[in-house]
Amino acid sequence: MTVMEHDALAAVREAGAAERARLEARRARMRRMRFDTIAVHGVYDMEEALRNQGAIVEPVYAGPAQHFASSDAMQAALAYLVPAWAYSRIANPTVAYVEETLALLESYGSGLEASAYVTSSGMSAIHMATSPFLDVRHGTRMNIVAGARCYGGTFMLFSQRYGAERGTDVRWVSDVGDVSAWEALIDSETRFVFVETPSNPSLAVADVEALAAVAHRHAVPLIVDATVATPALLRPLALGADIVVHSVSKCLGASGAAIAGVLVSRGDVVSWTGPDALREDFATYVKLLPGRDHGPALAPASAASVLHDLRTxxxxxxxxxxxxxxxxxxxxxxxxxxxxxxxxxxxxxxxxxxxxxxxxxxxxxxxxxxxxxxxxxxxxxxxxxxxxxxxxxxxxxxxxxxxxxxxxxxxxxxxxxxxxxxxxxxxxxxxxxxxxxxxxxxxxxxxxxxxxxxxxxxxxxxx
Ligand SMILES: Cc1ncc(COP(=O)(O)O)c(C=O)c1O
Structure with a gap:
């Protein structure tokens, strides 16, 4: 008898499905609320508070690991068959409250369903949002097309880590407002298109809608760093972008008590590379697989600080x-x-x-x-x-x-x-x-x- 046929495991899976449905109902309820209400509450509702001893502020789950009721519950959690957090490098309840809130804010008013993966810095979010597309199993000749008007750390990640160290052809667009300049650089080996808008520090503005159309014509994803705008001013997913990244260390976490980052993706990310799971739910895929293995997890105390800042x-x-x-x-x-x-x-x-x-x-x-x-x-x-x-x-x-x-x-x-x-x-x-x-x-x-x-x-x- 295999473990999957085990009766008790079936019961664990059933309980997991009920838990998943409960989370989906909380998301659906919040999608009907206004931006400020989502920013204040996220998915932490009264029922969730009662499951946390009535705490009206999201608790900080500081411990590294979750206790399980049984071997079946542990196995199902680590196989990602049921909602669980298991170990804070993979997931954490306090961090998950931030992820749920940011996914709702980034998709606000768009009718889209988005998911988020919160990381230990903006740079780790950019790394985690881009590196899954540089998979050599789809060929070793690869290029990326990116706006040169970007944060210095991003410039170094692309030019040094991806370019010099791994041989990726990094094609920079200097005039990010010129859509034809982007189109001229994209070809059948392009893995992603990346733009920062408005850019730090030159404040260049890119037309996200036009860039998404160009990228999608070539079946590559558009990744937008919208740190300088925040979802209160710009929500690139609604304009056609596939993935949004932020340095949460900035305006999202404005009090300055935390370094953090996030990547938010819509369902059906356009990409000619990667497994189906990557296209269907990129943020969750990155969190549960590459994120688990690279380990750029956010500290729960930092997540709590970000939650407080997000409310305003x-x-x-x-x-x-x-x-x-x-x-x-x-x-x-x-x-x-x-x-x-x-x-x-x-x-x-x-x-x-x-x-x-x-x-x-x-x-x-x-x-x-x-x-x-x-x-x-x-x-x-x-x-x-x-x-x-x-x-x-x-x-x-x-x-x-x-x-x-x-x-x-x-x-x-x-x-x-x-x-x-x-x-x-x-x-x-x-x-x-x-x-x-x-x-x-x-x-x-x-x-x-x-x-x-x-x-x-x-x-x-x-x-
Ligand atoms: C636009 C932009 N993106 C990404 C980053 C990197 O974020 P972090 O410093 O949180 O790693 C920064 C940092 O200044 C930034 O300004």
Whole structure:
């Protein structure tokens, strides 16, 4: 008699099916709610609270492993036959509450069903979202097509780890707004298309809908890093993207208490590579198989911190976007600034597409004008790189740090920090000049931020 024919195991599977149905009912109920309600509750409802001794806040399951009632329950869990968490490198209840919430937020209003895999950092999410497509069993000649306007870590992952170390042909698109430039680089050996929008730090805007159409014509997935937008402003799955990644360390986890990442996928990911399970439910596939084996699990305490931040996401994205627009307008009018990069400014090349794509979720019903352009901007200081350093060094309220999306405003000079390692050629490709200051606007009053920037520019002799 095989184990699968075991009576007790059948009973465990039956109980698992009931548990799965219960989770699906909670998801279905929340899909009918508004964005803010989902952000506050996720799938942690009253029944779930009662199963957690009545705790109204999601408990932190800090222990590494789950106790099982029997050998059958253990076997079924480790064979992924029933919902379980087993071991925190594979899954964890606190982390799962974050995954459920982010899957609902990313698919909000789209009619799509999405799933999420939360990881220990944004970079691990990008690695886990992309590496399953680089499977040599589908051939060793492979290429990827990616927007060069991206975070320095992503540039290094693709160019060094995938390109130099593994021989993947990395095809960079510099002008990410030019859809024909993307199409020209995709061919029958392309494994995925990757774009960051708006991009860090050059604030380039990509037309997600148009890129998804191009990628799908070639049967390759479109993966979008929407860290700078957050699902409160942009939900790429609804525009046709297959997978969305975020550095949750940023605005999603704005208090700054955790480094985390997420990948969210829709069902039926377009891909000519990989097994059926990858196409049907990519995030779950990655979590249960490659994720289990690579092990980039998020710590449960960090998951709890992210849950608390997520509850106020929409309000923060709104406030930070309004503040960023005010600051961008000030900088654009300042004689000490050569150029401001912010999609919210009508002078910005990405303004048209951003106005169409980036809208504060649920704003139509509540606030009228729904366009919001996010919290990140860049400005090039008149007088060159040394003048930019002088302005940067004189900031007295805005922190100098390689960070963004925080409730506290922070600034950096990307060429000497986040984008230092990619070298001069990489920085030209990514449009990261040495005089560019990146500013992430937080929740302070914009007048105080403007006063700080004003005194820094004046003190540096940039008038
Ligand atoms: C757009 C973007 N994606 C990904 C990352 C990487 O995220 P993490 O630092 O959480 O690994 C960053 C980090 O700054 C980022 O700005």
């Amino acid at each position: 996401l929409r309000a923060r994205a709104d406030q930070m976007s309004r503040g960023a627009l005010r600051v961008a307008q000030f900088l654009e009018a300042h004689p000490g600034v050569d150029r401001v990069r912010y999609p919210g400014l009508p002078s910005d090349p990405g303004h048209g597409v951003a106005s169409r794509q980036m809208r504060l979720v649920d704003a139509e019903a509540r606030d009228g004008a729904p366009e919001r352009f996010g919290y990140l901007l860049g400005f090039e200081v008149a007088g060159g790189p040394m003048a930019a350093r002088r302005v940067f060094d004189r900031l007295g309220l805005v922190f100098r740090a390689t960070d963004l999306g925080r409730v506290k405003s922070v600034a950096t000079i990307p060429a000497i920090s986040t984008h230092q390692q990619q070298g001069d050629v990489g920085r030209v490709l990514g449009a990261v000049p040495e005089d560019l200051v990146r500013l992430s606007v937080g929740c302070e009053h914009p007048d105080d931020l403007i006063a700080d920037l004003d005194q820094a520019l004046a003190g540096a002799g940039c008038m």
